[in-house]
Each structure stands twice: as structure tokens, then as C-alpha cells.
Amino acid sequence: MAELKRVAVLISGRGSNLGAxxxxxxxxxxxxxxxxxxxNRADAAGLERAREAGIATAVVESRPFGRDRAGFEAAMQAKLDEAGIGLIALAGFMRVLTEGFVTRWAGRMLNIHPSILPAFxxxxxxxxxxxxxxxxxxxxVHFVTPGVDEGPVIAQAAVSVLPEDDEDALAARVLAQEHRIYPAALAWVASGAARLVDGRVVLKTTPAEGAFVNPLPAFAGLPRETA
Incomplete structure (x- = not known):
């Protein structure tokens, strides 16, 4: 069996997608x-969720660094190196990362955004x-690039906007879809079923023996299983 990819989840708050x-x-x-x-916040509720699940946690407070974004990211990188991290999943991480940090993690850092990009x-x-x-x-779900919410798309899910929707009702249905597609997209990247090649996402759709079976129904032409 292939060695598991070690993932760091970066959060700033409750970590709803972290739970998924x-x-x-x-x-x-x-x-x-x-x-x-x-x-980047010691009071982030998601840290306790991680501890309850037996996952190691770390805090690098961003406020003391002020405008020294490079210094803040260097401190984060030290924590990532110490933990032997191979992939990063952003889950409500409310910091804009520098081009240098993003380039270092090109093809190995994912984000989830609550819209069908490039819209909104x-x-x-x-x-x-x-x-x-x-x-x-x-x-x-997309790979992170220096432009905010501009990275190549790995997976998307859609919901209908209903006549009676307000912001909270629509947000709740979208969040349910986030919880479905983020774990699948991370599995595809971790297994090599989705790769960033020349600025585009290339999908491998033939599952290998013993592959993780995606619990999602097939959607948007994406593979039901990862290789």
C-alpha cells in the first residue's frame, strides 16, 4: 500500500470543512x-476539534507579525517542515498568502471557495x-495560485437558488456540498488521480486496486473513484 500523504489543514476559525x-x-x-x-489564531474553535480527533495542532499567531507576511509564513513553514507535511488544505484560513509561499507549494495546496468560480x-x-x-x-475546490481564488479547478458542485432563499438558507445548502467535494478532491490529489500540469488539472480516471472509493455520486464529469 502506498504511503499516506501527510496533510496540514490551515484554519482561522471553527473549521467546518475540517470536520468533513x-x-x-x-x-x-x-x-x-x-x-x-x-x-493563525489561538482561539480558533477548529483547534479543539482537531485535538478531540487526535490530530496534532500548532498556532502561529499572525497579529504579532503585523505587515511582515514573509516572517509569518516562514514561521508557518517551520511548523509544516517539522510535521513532514506534503499537502496543504486551506479550510477557512483568512490570510492572503504571498507569491513566494504559494509558489513553494504549487500543486500541493488546495482551497475550497463558496461559489462556482470564476463567479464571485x-x-x-x-x-x-x-x-x-x-x-x-x-x-x-481549486489549487492555490498567487491570484486570489484564481487557481485551476479540481472539483465543483452546484445547488439551485430557490425563490425563497435568503443568504443563510443558500449558505447552508452550499456548505453541505463543500463537505462532500473537499474530501474527494483531497483524495484525488493525494492519490495522484488529480495533478497540476502546465497550469491545468489533469484527471486520471482509472481506479487502481484497493483505491479509495469516492462516496460522491458522479458529477461534473469527475471520476467516481481515485487511482
Missing amino acids: LIAAARQPGYPAELALVLS PGLDTHARALAAGVRLHGCT
């Missing part, structure tokens, strides 16, 4: 191990979707 990743990583055959949960990058996506009158909204 923890649950997936407990499944037999999942190709990644959540080896570290790192936060940035904040307040659900309110903006309602204001725009779109009929479909959703979420995207």
Missing part, C-alpha cells in the same frame, strides 16, 4: 493522513449570488 476532512480520513483506503491542523471570487459570495439573480450557485 477528519471524517473522510478515517475511512479505509483514504490516501491522506491529517497530520497537522495549523491556525472573494467574500460575501452568497449575498452577491442572490443580488445577481443567478439560478445556480455552489462551491469550488
